[in-house]
């Protein structure tokens with residue numbers, strides 16, 4: 103691996119920008135993910151920044167079961183993100199459908215709709231788990 107590539111990976115891993123998307127969550131996971139971004143947990147100390155546009159985001163954090171209504175929007179958002187892009191499934195609903203598993207109106211899991219790089223368990227997720235998952239992902243990005 104050349105010096106330039108090393109530098110690019112290091113910079114990417116040190117400043118991942120995230121986009122947060124609720125595909126049908128009950129709101130409890132959202133509150134916990136947002137808490138991870140507040141000064142109390144301070145995800146920004148790791149270089150992370152919350153962005154409002156998929157075109158500026160490296161990591162997509164998804165909460166909730168993927169409903170049939172939101173599926174196309176989720177795929178459009180994923181496709182709008184520049185490469186390399188990463189997806190985090192936050193909470194039991196996103197990882198496996200959770201309480202909505204096998205319901206007629208939701209997909210089985212997030213990874214049955216878009217590729218997922220990291221999973222966070224919990225109902226709801228804990229802010230500490232969000233921080234750990236994002237850090238592990240950042241290390242993965244740096245290693246390439």
Ligand code: SF4
Nearest residue numbers: 128131193195225226
């Ligand atoms: S995992 Fe639990 S807290 Fe999170 S969206 Fe599903 S039901 Fe709500």
